[in-house]
Amino acid sequence: MMIDSWLHPSLILICGALLLPFIKGMPRRAFLVLIPVLTFIDIWQFSPHGTFAVVNVMDWQLTFGRIDRLSQVFGYIMSLMCIIGTIYGLHVKDDLQHIAAWFYVAGSLGAIYAGDYLVLFLFWELMAFSSVFLVWFRGREQSLATGYRYLLVHTAGGLILLCGFVLRYKATGDLSFTLMDVTHPQLYTYLIMCGLILNAAVPPLHSWLPDAYGEATVTGAVFMCAFTTKTAIYALARSCAGMEILVPLGVVMALYGVVYAVLENDCRRLLAWHIISQVGYMVAGVGIGTELAINGACAHAFAHILYKGLLFMGCGSVLHMTGKSKFTELGGLYKKMPRTFVFTLIGGLSISAFPLFSGFVSKSMIIAAGFEEHILWAGFLLTLASAGTFLHTGLKVPYFIWFGKNNCSDETWEKAEDPPWNMQVAMGMASFLCIFIGCYTAYLYDMLPNPVDYHPYTAYHLSETMQILLFTALGFFLLIKKLTPEPTISIDLDWFYRKGGRAFLWMAKKPLQFIDTCVGEIYRVIGLVPLMTVAGFWSWFDWHAIDGVVDGVARSVRCIGSSVRHAQSGQLQYNIFWAVTIAASLLLTYVFA
Amino acid sequence: MIVELIDYLRDRLKSVIKICYGVLASLVVIDAIPSIVDKHHAHTWVEHYPGFWALFGFVACVLIIILSKWFGHQGIMTREDYYDD
């Protein structure tokens, strides 16, 4: 099909979002499903490779549509996830939540198709400012503060990115969003990387993720888990591929997430820590930078969006139906929510890279790339983290919610049952895709940016995977007592800015304000009082004797001033005397200097 | 239907566990047979040992659990209202 112009998919979402409040009644649900479907079709069928939508603003050329294999694979899965997420949230009556979610996805898509850093920044900010609403809409007491922290952290990240590309613009005159020279990194290269890794939640800039995703609305979290971090991975793959420091950062990330997940009591926060862990693989993949590694990062992102969404949908259903998300308040639910259990289990098996599921054909590409480049420590450590992944999401989450000790209160037990049809349909769609990708690898592999020469279903790979997974399960069941959930929270690096923020505010309130008030009072103490004394001294000085400018001005000022019928006008004359003194002394100094 | 299946398995828990142990053992055995599992693509020499990955998985799991819990109990885990004023 020959297409010369291109409709930016974000436009479809934004227009849909703005029209939504006007559509009521029966057509509303159809409309809610229609818009994401249209967006998906636009990306899938009507987006040929090339550069589109170039706009000239002032001195710059902004490119809104840069379409190639890399952006298409991300655009495809994101719009697909938008459909699934919207279906999952079909029951939400509040239009504003849908609008916020669609603006958020529009921001993601805009960032993915951006051709230069200014456009990227525009959509980056759009993502941050719209997703924060998904946290605020939860409406709990702590939601406000969590959203505020989220906003501040993301603004800071955006500013670091802005600083980076402004410096780059000055150094190279180039704003285009392409691969930077990662073998000779400059300050600006690092700054841009830092801005991107903040959104990717790389430690130490990661604390916002469990904080916010644990506090988002049930449907909001499904959107949030898919978009911010993956857009950041796309941006890293685009501009920082092969940057060596990303490999250790990614590995540390993968392990860090796993460790904190062991300690976590809230199931959605645990999944959030897992996002950090899985994105660590992608970051490491980008860092390795070979064709296989980039393919792996993209494939993993693709699969992750689906299975993480599925997991959040599963745990979100539990939260939606029972109002609880902590392990210490759940357990034994398989009798009441069996379908949710199966969907969550599929998600867990996918993320653990069980054969026949999507993770098996995607995550291993990154590890294989690591081994091929002989970065052996990365390969082994990432495999170790895989064991941890299965431990948490494949075993711990399903076990402690659906089996194990029943910590449910009577009320919770009463409320628990499988969620409404739309949520189940959405979960079903995601599950189907997870299995489909795992079995029919060509579906995903054909979309990857680089040619694929990887065959996951070798006997060795199968044997290796099954051994790791099943023996991890052995360890889990043997040590299950040690894993009993405890009702605690874990302190993380956000301690610094949470406590630090309070200290800063205290400092603004007490000492600084005190100083400012003092300075203000100086005018009274040092200004008025001596003024009166000096004015008395000068009162015999006949200001008629001073010719020229000062006189004329003083006269006109007094004339206008006399219309001001309040007692303070008298001070104007005293001010004049004071000023005349200064003027006189200056003149004398100048003349005699 | 799902519930029935799960209840069926739970009632026969002892036999399910025996089957699982059997599967685990056969995995290690299969790994040792070169004609089924072809290891010449392996990147390191350790991988040629049969059951290497089984040991790796088990040790990894145990390590993660023990180390993380130790780390947590050093003071990272704290009461739920720690940040509230």
Place this chain on the structure above:
Amino acid sequence: MEGAAVANIIESSKLLWAILVPLAGSFGVMFMGEKQANLREACSVTAAVLMFVTIASMIPDVLSGHTLHFRLFTILPGVTVTLRADAFSMIFAVAASLLWILAAFYSMGYMRSLKEHAQTRFNACFALALFGAMGVAFSDNLFTLYLFYEIVSICTYPLVAHHQDDEGYHGARKYIVYLTTTAKGFLLPALALIYMLTGTLDFANNISTGIFPADVNHVIVTMLYIFCIFGFAKNGVMPFHHWLPGAMVAPTPVSALLHAVAVVKVGVFSTTRVMLYVFGVNTMDALNLGIPTAYFVGFTIIMASVIALSKTNLKARLAYSTVSQLSYIILGVALLTPAGISGGLIHIANHAFSKITLFFCAGAIYVATHKKDISEMGGLGKTMPFTFAAFGIASLSMIGAPPVAGFVTKWYLLVGSIQAHQIGILLLLLASTLLNVGYFAPITYNAFFGKRPEGEKYEGIKEAPLSMVIPLSIAAVISVLIGIFPEFMMNFVKAVIG
């Protein structure tokens, strides 16, 4: 930096009309008095529209490179009262005159809803203050500038003291003492000395050369520079900024137009006019005055933002935000690079539109609910969605998020600081952006997502009257428009830089 060629000078009486219209308007208001309230308001609005039209009619000439000129009278050789309209004046004049129209409608709504007393005096002084502001905008030399600068101080005094209660007198006294003391204490001597040194007080015709001959004593010039910066205390530079929060006792339309647009802009306009057209980029470069100024006002930017964090009275927070934002303008110009100066000058307009929206909203909230404190405004957004939506948009502009107006400023300032090789300024700008988010975001999100304070019922509260909501919405929309289409104002800025 190349200076522009000598601009073509056109004698035009439009300048005279531009400043006489508000003067006439104020007499008209006084004439109509309390008895004919509607005619009186009509007078204000008519004067505002006429003034805007007159100024708009000057735009084509100015944009094609000419400067309009009109001499009123001569006092001494080299000391005259003369008016000029060049691209620099138009930035301020266009923004202020357009906003006066919006403010005229807004103050009608505000004053009538609250049934304020002395509305005639209010409207008359309002017009007089605009008369002074336009005089400043169109000054051709330092003497005229100083004259009109003082007129603005004096004419706004009754506006600040409007409520005539203890608080009002207190705030007004602080206001007038700060402004007139600094003006007479610093500016007058500076004026006198400049006249002695150069024989003229006229502004240069471009931003590079300044009016000082090359052989003037450097120490004296530096001292004069410092006197001018502090003398124009309306620019809100610390430590002479206290008049601004003190003036918040005024009714909100006063705060809105005058203290967000006219008075403070008179201050920064005068400061930057003097920096560029009396001292000039070359002199400032040679004496190394630019970067130290930038860091000096950078202190104001950060400190004022931090103090704003601690204030819970909405107008106080907005006042300190204004102090901070004004220093952006001076910082931009002090960078002395094309992008920096562009950023500083365009902010005169961007800040005006956004800040007036914020003050309009504060006033609307007060009229509808009698609330002044942010902690009492939880959940209010549901009953006053337009007001708080406009507040949110204007906050985005202050923060500098695209696509609102403030982003254009931020971008130019960032590029400008890099052009000047000042990474410290870059970091300062980024830090202050974060602080802006810190104190603006809670207001909006608390209004929409927060809980109502204990025991508060919001029955009977609805949006403020249309005569207030419409101007504030228009101002918010314009903030977005000039963010997406900055070319309109940038044309003037580009003409200034040459």
